[in-house]
Amino acid sequence: FCQSLLHTVFPPELRFAFLKFFHRFFSYFSTYCYYDITEIDGVNTNELYNAVQLYLSSSASISGSRLSLTRGLNSSSITYGLSNNDRLIDSYRGASVEWEHIVTQRQSQTFSWRPLPEEKRGFTLRVRKKNKQLVLSSYLDYVMEKANELRRKNQDRLLYTNSRGGSLDSRGHPWESVPFKHPSTFDTLAMDPSKKAEIMADLLDFANGESFYQKTGRAWKRGYLLYGPPGTGKSSMIAAMANYLGYDIYDLELTEVNTNSELRKLLMKTSSKSIIVIEDIDCSINLTNRNKSGGGGGGAAARKNSYDIGSPPGGGGAAGGGEEGGNTITLSGLLNFTDGLWSCCGSERIFVFTTNHIEKLDPALLRSGRMDMHINMSYCSFQSLKILLKNYLGFEESGLREGVLAELEAVVAAAEMTPADISEVLIKNRRDKNKAVEELVEALKIRAEKNRLKKTNVVVVIGNDVVVEDEEQEKRALEYPKENGSHLNCGKCGVKEEENHIEEGEEGKMKE
Numbered sequence: 001f002c003q004s005l006l007h008t009v010f011p012p013e014l015r016f017a018f019l020k021f022f023h024r025f026f027s028y029f030s031t032y033c034y035y036d037i038t039e040i041d042g043v044n045t046n047e048l049y050n051a052v053q054l055y056l057s058s059s060a061s062i063s064g065s066r067l068s069l070t071r072g073l074n075s076s077s078i079t080y081g082l083s084n085n086d087r088l089i090d091s092y093r094g095a096s097v098e099w100e101h102i103v104t105q106r107q108s109q110t111f112s113w114r115p116l117p118e119e120k121r122g123f124t125l126r127v128r129k130k131n132k133q134l135v136l137s138s139y140l141d142y143v144m145e146k147a148n149e150l151r152r153k154n155q156d157r158l159l160y161t162n163s164r165g166g167s168l169d170s171r172g173h174p175w176e177s178v179p180f181k182h183p184s185t186f187d188t189l190a191m192d193p194s195k196k197a198e199i200m201a202d203l204l205d206f207a208n209g210e211s212f213y214q215k216t217g218r219a220w221k222r223g224y225l226l227y228g229p230p231g232t233g234k235s236s237m238i239a240a241m242a243n244y245l246g247y248d249i250y251d252l253e254l255t256e257v258n259t260n261s262e263l264r265k266l267l268m269k270t271s272s273k274s275i276i277v278i279e280d281i282d283c284s285i286n287l288t289n290r291n292k293s294g295g296g297g298g299g300a301a302a303r304k305n306s307y308d309i310g311s312p313p314g315g316g317g318a319a320g321g322g323e324e325g326g327n328t329i330t331l332s333g334l335l336n337f338t339d340g341l342w343s344c345c346g347s348e349r350i351f352v353f354t355t356n357h358i359e360k361l362d363p364a365l366l367r368s369g370r371m372d373m374h375i376n377m378s379y380c381s382f383q384s385l386k387i388l389l390k391n392y393l394g395f396e397e398s399g400l401r402e403g404v405l406a407e408l409e410a411v412v413a414a415a416e417m418t419p420a421d422i423s424e425v426l427i428k429n430r431r432d433k434n435k436a437v438e439e440l441v442e443a444l445k446i447r448a449e450k451n452r453l454k455k456t457n458v459v460v461v462i463g464n465d466v467v468v469e470d471e472e473q474e475k476r477a478l479e480y481p482k483e484n485g486s487h488l489n490c491g492k493c494g495v496k497e498e499e500n501h502i503e504e505g506e507e508g509k510m511k512e
């Protein structure tokens, strides 16, 4: 009726002015004020929208009569939400507020530099004007906090990956996520209990340390470097950390990142309370200095850059340092990513790097303050072994056959077996616990003996055979190399580098 009245009474040019005036007049006398929370705010995703959605899902499940239900791919829980254009009343400290979920079709002619979702979604919050202050000062913070809490408690943690390369999805996210369901916890992790307790306390201090970081003027972040041989539980430790703190994981695939600025964008799109992981950092560093355009010069330049940057801590100025070579990322970019000015957009973040070869890492990466804690994940110790026996076979110390424990303790250190190796033996025989333990003792003894031989003797190759020679024979081999026919060719013999190697014909170096 109003519309047709408007059309008949006012000429088109006055209609808009009238509407504006009418709206102002109406809002002046209205007892309510309205807040729109749209899903996409300009180009950025509005964090408040997601928080409100989650927050309302908890009250919606109780009070709504028509709800939208969602279950993400691989997710283990169902999320309730307000249906399109539905309302819900909430109360906070005696004030009552009304939420409305508004979904409209996006007009196709809207110009955008990237594809936008077809629907425009948002919440409208209606509050009495007298409660305006309360809403702005504390209700919205309360909603954010509650939403975070709910997410940590009810939902699966998320595992993000940047496998899409630099491209964004329709909601502007460079990260793809799946529910994170790794069952590893600190209880299942086999490592020295005192070291474990130290790490857990450190994590807890970090998570509860907002005021400390504020007071000391430090960015609220922490770096852990996990190093050790393959299969010692580095990845399991990261999963345990995430499960312990209830953080999401961002698994950063450096090979998918082309430039330092792309790396920075990725960081900007990570949420707080998260663990940012770069696995096998030693391999990634080589890749960071790769020369995409072909010639060797670029690679060398990048390497040079990487050393340049080591010194200026937190240097925003170094940010551009690595980009002069075009589309490569450099150690410079990586360091800025972890502790430059950009690393503190957002807060409460943990960086975890893993490597099998700490000695290969650039000193710039290891200097104190960058990676706060260096954690050596090593071969299985007796303490770790007891944890594995308990987890895999349900054995407490007292349940084991007399003398077995002592037997295990005697060989485990010398065997240098990783927890992964040991768990394989245990899994294979888990139906027969005693057999599993016997086989484990056997396996440990064999490995310990092998290691002993490796350390005291020289390995040589005669023809196609790998032979373990004793020290007497070694001496003879040194004196008459040709006669004995002993020659080692690192490329062919298959003997690892750390074992004693003798180059063919290089008599002088043979003793090495």
Ligand SMILES: Nc1ncnc2c1ncn2[C@@H]1O[C@H](COP(=O)(O)OP(=O)(O)OP(=O)(O)O)[C@@H](O)[C@H]1O
Pocket: 188, 189, 190, 191, 228, 229, 230, 231, 232, 233, 234, 235, 236, 237, 356, 377, 418, 419, 420, 421, 423
């Ligand atoms: N400390 C440990 N405690 C319990 N289980 C472990 C431990 N270390 C390894 N495992 C077992 O071995 C498997 C491999 O471990 P994980 O992937 O964590 O090793 P990693 O150190 O990350 O190896 P890589 O260097 O090859 O990435 C896991 O599935 C886990 O079950």
Ligand SMILES: [Mg+2]
Pocket: 234, 235, 236, 279, 354
């Ligand atoms: Mg791993």
